Amino acid sequence: MSLAIFDLDNTLIADDSDFLWGQFLVDAGIVDKDHYEQANQKFYEDYKHGTLDIVEFLHFSLAPLACHEPAQLYRWREEFVETLIKPIMLDAAHELVERHRAAGDTLLVITATNRFVTEPIVKLYGIDNLLATTPEMKDGRYTGRFNGTPCFQQGKVTLLQQWLAESGESMLGSHFYSDSHNDLPLLNLVERPVAVDPDPKLRLAAEQAHWPVISLR
Structure with missing residues (x-):
């Protein structure tokens, strides 16, 4: 038995839940379209390039939570998961998780996307342990x-x-599965790092370090 750690966005699911939540807010008219959509896209590009100011982004992404009652937020989140998340869940990701579960491994998701967005997604994979920024x-x-x-x-x-x-x-x-070069600090810490549908920077690092590279798509 060992520890099996999974990134979430673009690893267990086929897109970025943080970015999609922002787009959901825009499309539902919950936030100002022109300002929020442009800023959401810029932050996502910064993330992909490894230049994201995480504190600035969290102030932006968590601000809408303060504007509404939790009960309403949870209703929107349920709709978000049904319409945008369930269609991008990956059969191969489910199979990977279940292989580790069957081996008796402890399952853990660790994600940059905040707990409000990610908690119900992680539950869909039957994983109880989640590390995420907490609003x-x-x-x-x-x-x-x-x-x-x-x-x-x-x-x-x-x-x-x-x-x-x-x-x-x-x-x-320990294993850690991730798609992003932003996760290199943790990938370098575990015994068995695995690059999953990696971005170009992570693919290069994985090839240089002779880490496994897999696809769940």
Whole structure:
């Protein structure tokens, strides 16, 4: 038995849930189309190029949560998952998760996309353990801020180390599956890094390090 860690966006699902949530808000008329759509696209390009200011992005992406009652947000999120997420779930990803489950491995998703968006998606794969940036709640409402360390780049390593200390899990024999060069700090930490449909920078790094490269598409 070992620890099997999965990235979410463009790894277990065939697109980026953070970006799609922003587009869902635009298409539903929940946010201003011209401003939000342009900013959402720019942040996504910054992410792909490895230049994303994660704190600036979180202030942007979490702001709509503070403008609405949680009950309404959860209804929108349910529609979002049904219409935009379920169609991009991957059969091969399900099979990979189930192989690790059958082997008795501990399953963990660690994702840069915040917990509000990702928690119901991860549950669709039957995975109980999730590390993600946590939106702050106060007096029963989201504040538009976040708690703790953003789960991004080196922050994923920080949050994983905290989780390991709390859970008693071990990195012995650990796997990590990811598509993104932003995850190189964590890929370099595990025993068995795997590049999944990788972006060009990660593909090059994987080839140089002789890591497995697979596709779930």
